[in-house]
Amino acid sequence: MSSKLCIGGIVEPGSTVINKTGSWRSFKPIYHHEKCIKCGICELSCPESCIIKTEDGYYEIDYDYCKGCGICSNECPRQTIEMALEEK
């Protein structure tokens, strides 16, 4: 972080956009669109709004902020989302 810190941990809006919390992830969701029935349960169940609907009705994952909780994978009725060990 290059900018100077403000006393009291006081920050302007938008700080959570700068902070790429996806780095916390230890398991990474991998989406296999060929099995997907576009039910949207994964999108609804993601606590971080990291599953985004694309123009063709399938989904993509925002890895900048996905923390790898695995709820999407657990909820998917078609086992479309695989959780793979995050390797850095």
Place this chain on the structure above:
Amino acid sequence: MSKLTVVEGSYAVAHAVKVCRPDVIPAYPITPQTHIVEELSQFAANGEIGACEYITVESEFSAISVLIGASAAGARTYSATTSQGLALMHEVLFNASGMRLPLVMTVANRAMSAPLSIWNDHQDSIAQRDVGWIQLYAEDPQETADMTPQAYKICEDSKIMLPAMACFDGFILTHVYEPVVLLEQDLTDEFLPPFAPEHILDPSNPKTFGAFADPSIYTEFRYMQELGMSAALKKIETVADEFNEIYGRYYGGLIDGYYLDDAEIVLVAMGSVIGTIKDVIDELRAGGKKVGLLKIRSFRPFPTDAIRDAVKNAAIIVPLDKSISIGKYEGALCTEIKASLYNTRIDIPVLGYIFGHGGRDIPPERIKKIVSEAEKAIVSGITIESSYADLQEELL
């Protein structure tokens, strides 16, 4: 010449709060602090504090939480508490200092339960030593009243921005009636400018206070609090001088001395016992004994340099504490003064006494006995570094 009025100590403080023009007062009653917020509720109901919002909350935890919210929104805020109430606030006290909110709270010092006691000692505020608040201790109702605008002026400084506890002894000072000068509104307006913080919570310009800090930045926020405390060391002194210029009263800055310059035996204390000690010193000085007093007004920030300078010519230093760290068998002043003298060329014995717990009276004879023990220790050395001065061994 200012007019003296005979009032209860709590009234003197409530009146001082009123003339500081607080915007928000969340209040929860607890003995022996209750009279302060009772008086303030009357002032607020009578419309005597302008547009001040007086909020009756359901606990001290809520009181301190309201203080934080209101202060972050730019309000000058006030509350008072004691003992268990202060302990209930503990978690939130850290947030107030971490978010750099300059709220002022009077602490009517009272013992901690169990066993249940509503009487005075300093255990409650001393137990909050590390919450990052400025802690000032007053000797009598006048000094406590005067400490209120002083505290606002200290903690609202842009280089400081830390909350402050103005501590005074429960019952001994909260409930005593004595002549005081009630702070004049015009002088207070001259002394204390309106609260104008740089950052406020405002929906039209949103900000987050006390945001998440990961390990890469947390340390720096803590260090910035330390810098604020360092700035307070100087500000407490200058504010005491400015107060003296406007009101004509002075109690010392970080510390004060009484017959300190040539003292061989230096007693160190805080709070209402100072009055008793001064009387004893007058008597002992008349008898030729070189006894002096170091009064600690600011416990946080701790005036390490001022103390080193004040005690450097003493033959023995005698901290007198109304608190104890059980498991160390020392009071807070004893521990901190010894720590302040280490790594210096000052090699003076420190003989600590703990007394006056749970409201036990401290008569002049007790101080005299301590002085005579200190005289013996100068000659024969210290055998017991710290002990209770008023333990009734026959009850054990």
